Amino acid sequence: MTTATHCPYCALQCAMALTPTAGARLSVEVSGRDFPTNRGGLCKKGWTSAELLASPDRLTTPLSRGDDGELHPIEWDAALDRLADELRRLRIEHGSDAVGVFGGGGLTNEKAYQLGKFARIALGTSRIDYNGRFCMSSAAAAANRAFGIDRGLPFPLTDLDTADTVMLLGSNVGDTMPPFLSHLQSARAAGGLIVVDPRRSTTARLTDEGAGIHVQAVPGTDLALLLGIAHVVLAERLHDAPYLEERTVGLASLRRSVSAWWPERTQSVTGVPAATIRQLARRLAAGRSVYILTGRGVEQHADGTDTATAAINLALLLGLPGTPGNGYGTLTGQGNGQGGREHGQKCDQLPGYRKITDAAARAHVASVWGVAPDLIPGPGIPAVQLLQSAGMPGGVRALMVHGSNVVVSAPNVQTVRDALARLDLLVVCDFFLSETARIADLVLPVLQWAEEEGTMTNLEGRVLRRRRAVDPPAGARSELWIMAELARRLDAPGEWSTIPAAVFDELARASAGGLADYSGLSHALLDEEVEAHWPYPVGSTGTPRLFQDRFAHGDGRARLIAVRARDHHEVPHAAELTLITGRLLAHYQSGTQTRRVPELAAAHPELVAQIHPTTAKDRGLDDGGTVRLSNARGSIDARVGLSSDIRLDTVFLPFHYGDERSANLLTSDALDPISSMPEFKTAVVRAENVVTTAHTA
Numbered sequence: 001m002t003t004a005t006h007c008p009y010c011a012l013q014c015a016m017a018l019t020p021t022a023g024a025r026l027s028v029e030v031s032g033r034d035f036p037t038n039r040g041g042l043c044k045k046g047w048t049s050a051e052l053l054a055s056p057d058r059l060t061t062p063l064s065r066g067d068d069g070e071l072h073p074i075e076w077d078a079a080l081d082r083l084a085d086e087l088r089r090l091r092i093e094h095g096s097d098a099v100g101v102f103g104g105g106g107l108t109n110e111k112a113y114q115l116g117k118f119a120r121i122a123l124g125t126s127r128i129d130y131n132g133r134f135c136m137s138s139a140a141a142a143a144n145r146a147f148g149i150d151r152g153l154p155f156p157l158t159d160l161d162t163a164d165t166v167m168l169l170g171s172n173v174g175d176t177m178p179p180f181l182s183h184l185q186s187a188r189a190a191g192g193l194i195v196v197d198p199r200r201s202t203t204a205r206l207t208d209e210g211a212g213i214h215v216q217a218v219p220g221t222d223l224a225l226l227l228g229i230a231h232v233v234l235a236e237r238l239h240d241a242p243y244l245e246e247r248t249v250g251l252a253s254l255r256r257s258v259s260a261w262w263p264e265r266t267q268s269v270t271g272v273p274a275a276t277i278r279q280l281a282r283r284l285a286a287g288r289s290v291y292i293l294t295g296r297g298v299e300q301h302a303d304g305t306d307t308a309t310a311a312i313n314l315a316l317l318l319g320l321p322g323t324p325g326n327g328y329g330t331l332t333g334q335g336n337g338q339g340g341r342e343h344g345q346k347c348d349q350l351p352g353y354r355k356i357t358d359a360a361a362r363a364h365v366a367s368v369w370g371v372a373p374d375l376i377p378g379p380g381i382p383a384v385q386l387l388q389s390a391g392m393p394g395g396v397r398a399l400m401v402h403g404s405n406v407v408v409s410a411p412n413v414q415t416v417r418d419a420l421a422r423l424d425l426l427v428v429c430d431f432f433l434s435e436t437a438r439i440a441d442l443v444l445p446v447l448q449w450a451e452e453e454g455t456m457t458n459l460e461g462r463v464l465r466r467r468r469a470v471d472p473p474a475g476a477r478s479e480l481w482i483m484a485e486l487a488r489r490l491d492a493p494g495e496w497s498t499i500p501a502a503v504f505d506e507l508a509r510a511s512a513g514g515l516a517d518y519s520g521l522s523h524a525l526l527d528e529e530v531e532a533h534w535p536y537p538v539g540s541t542g543t544p545r546l547f548q549d550r551f552a553h554g555d556g557r558a559r560l561i562a563v564r565a566r567d568h569h570e571v572p573h574a575a576e577l578t579l580i581t582g583r584l585l586a587h588y589q590s591g592t593q594t595r596r597v598p599e600l601a602a603a604h605p606e607l608v609a610q611i612h613p614t615t616a617k618d619r620g621l622d623d624g625g626t627v628r629l630s631n632a633r634g635s636i637d638a639r640v641g642l643s644s645d646i647r648l649d650t651v652f653l654p655f656h657y658g659d660e661r662s663a664n665l666l667t668s669d670a671l672d673p674i675s676s677m678p679e680f681k682t683a684v685v686r687a688e689n690v691v692t693t694a695h696t697a
């Protein structure tokens with residue numbers, strides 16, 4: 001029997017069908033399934049996703065570090081007893097906040113919800129955060145302050161299908177969500193695809209031959225660019241005055257904040273010609289159906305929230321949000337990057353996208369959990385600080401990791417590796433021995449996507465069913481079961497169901513009345529394949545489009561928020577380069593899954609630094625040779641990949657490799673003051689030739 005489900009990887013959540021293959025090496029075969037986001041298409045990560053179900057690397061028993069320093073198999077009961085004892089001891093000796101939890105945007109809604117609840121009332125800790133901090137936090141913070149709500153795309157993706165102008169800021173969907181490209185055809189045909197990226201990326205190349213404009217700005221100057229475009233919009237009276245009057249507040253201060261960003265000044269900061277800046281403003285204003293979309297390229301900066309805010313300001317000046325056929329959005333990344341940020345994994349949030357500091361929210365959630373509101377701890381600390389606090393006075397002494405490979409993907413990663421080494425106890429739940437699992441004291445093997453039931457919320461805020469198609473290997477356990485078993489051993493209050501549909505029902509009740517209201521949904525309803533965009537309160541049929549009548553602030557109006565371009569923490573001098581980091585088509589995130597798929601590993605077997613031929617020549621670097629990239633934080637050797645698609649002052653590394661090939665050895669942990677997003681996208685590095693025979697032999 002064929003099972004209808006969705007891809008395990010990114011937020012596009014392409015629909016797929018899994019068909020059992022009797023006797024074959026793989027237990028199921030993948031085919032694309034028609035669905036609005038992917039129209040039957042899949043990228044090669046999706047096509048090959050089932051390979052990992054039968055991977056020889058699969059963990060099938062808990063592993064515990066012995067006195068010899070090695071990981072050894074251990075029975076489940078013994079593992080959980082030992083873990084519960086340790087957690088209890090740490091709590092008694094050092095207080096509840098000595099135990100931390102690190103979640104992931106790949107977890108189903110059910111697991112993300114249960115993890116937030118587990119941290120707060122089974123462990124009693126405030127110290128929970130998750131890898132979405134590295135991903136969606138700046139865009140979320142910007143949307144919350146401008147619109148009063150954060151749903152990545154406040155409209156269905158198919159709305160783009162008739163657009164004549166789409167501006168992609170720091171997003172390379174051509175590699176990161178290939179089936180997305182079908183939604184850009186209309187804008188390309190109208191000559192209106194605008195891509196802002198320091199690289200001529202796969203997506204930027206789609207602007208060739210009259211299909212649009214590639215804006216190859218200096219990395220990290222997007223905020224200035226957006227202020228410059230807004231300046232032209234106002235100076236040339238291209239703004240939508242009636243919309244601004246009726247639907248927004250803050251125009252006067254916004255006007256002042258962009259007044260000094262005339263095109264020539266903007267050019268001097270961004271490297272974008274003044275004429276192009278004027279052309280962009282005019283094109284955006286002239287479009288009939290216009291969308292502005294941001295990706296990690298502009299958000300993963302120490303000024304990411306202000307940059308996303310500047311993009312929203314521009315969209316508001318043009319009257320896009322909430323106007324039919326127009327819009328602003330951010331492209332959520334992980335499979336459940338949207339749902340993962342709504343149900344309580346964030347250090348300051350409770351389910352339903354509620355604030356943990358809001359007394360009424362606490363009372364509501366406490367009543368669903370069956371505890372007194374006082375039992376729910378206050379706000380914790382965001383991801384980077386949480387990780388770096390490990391083993392420090394007042395920091396966590398134990399950490400439970402569910403769905404992240406932090407020793408590869410966290411910024412300035414050597415500090416995180418050092419911090420985790422100081423822990424009394426590191427527990428990693430995973431299905432592979434990721435780089436983080438490798439250094440754990442206890443590894444608990446969990447289920448993969450096609451082995452469990454659940455729900456995911458895609459980049460459009462659409463809630464989807466993930467379905468079980470194969471039996472898990474004996475020895476692996478569901479995370480709901482692990483949490484229930486630990487909760488029982490810790491004498492935790494409340495109910496701890498192991499049935500995903502039941503946990504969903506509880507989540508739905510906990511979310512009722514919140515911004516992300518799922519209360520009208522259930523697994524049974526979702527099984528009917530209804531189009532379920534949240535908010536979906538009881539009695540409604542969901543909300544495909546937000547903001548049509550009002551924004552989510554009390555007065556119904558959006559906020560224009562004046563933001564300022566700041567100097568960067570690090571500026572390249574003389575021969576230094578700006579390192580930017582990002583993704584390749586064939587690999588996913590820290591690479592722990594995709595590096596285990598032979599076809600994907602073969603596509604990018606080693607770390608390659610993309611560098612301009614002229615830049616390389618100046619440094620004596622040859623194509624295929626080895627470059628050493630270094631700064632005060634670390635040093636990496638990479639294969640040289642010459643390409644005139646990148647700026648002369650910039651070098652690009654993917655972050656999909658572990659250990660000494662981790663791009664994050666070089667990235668900065670400078671944080672955005674509002675979102676706590678780290679500066680993943682720009683770091684200053686030196687680049688030198690390394691004479692080695694290893695690569696060339």
Ligand SMILES: Nc1nc2c(c(=O)[nH]1)N[C@H]1C(S)=C(S)[C@@H](COP(=O)(O)OP(=O)(O)OC[C@H]3O[C@@H](n4cnc5c(=O)[nH]c(N)nc54)[C@H](O)[C@@H]3O)O[C@H]1N2
Nearest residue numbers: 170171172176219220295296297333334582583585588589
């Ligand atoms: N193949 C693949 N697909 C994925 C993922 C994956 O790991 N692999 N991960 C998923 C996840 S979690 C996410 S968050 C999304 C991310 O999806 P994207 O946001 O598309 O991914 P990135 O490659 O991180 O960054 C996009 C682009 O930003 C550019 N960039 C870097 N610095 C700057 C800058 O200062 N300004 C501007 N304007 N651009 C800059 C890079 O050159 C890059 O082309 O992808 C999802 N899809």
Ligand SMILES: Nc1nc2c(c(=O)[nH]1)N[C@H]1C(S)=C(S)[C@@H](COP(=O)(O)OP(=O)(O)OC[C@H]3O[C@@H](n4cnc5c(=O)[nH]c(N)nc54)[C@H](O)[C@@H]3O)O[C@H]1N2
Nearest residue numbers: 131134135402403404405409429434581589590592655680
């Ligand atoms: N330099 C640089 N660094 C970056 C970025 C960048 O652009 N540049 N991007 C950042 C972004 S946007 C993101 S989202 C992060 C992602 O980086 P990570 O958080 O490291 O993400 P993954 O590599 O997907 O790690 C997920 C881990 O959880 C496991 N896993 C998958 N599903 C489940 C599950 O259901 N339960 C459990 N327990 N485990 C599961 C996988 O096997 C894997 O080991 O990286 C960030 N780091």
Ligand code: SF4
Nearest residue numbers: 007009010014043046
């Ligand atoms: S685009 Fe994303 S969801 Fe679609 S097949 Fe590829 S990884 Fe899976």
Ligand SMILES: [Mo]
Nearest residue numbers: 134135333334
């Ligand atoms: Mo992400």
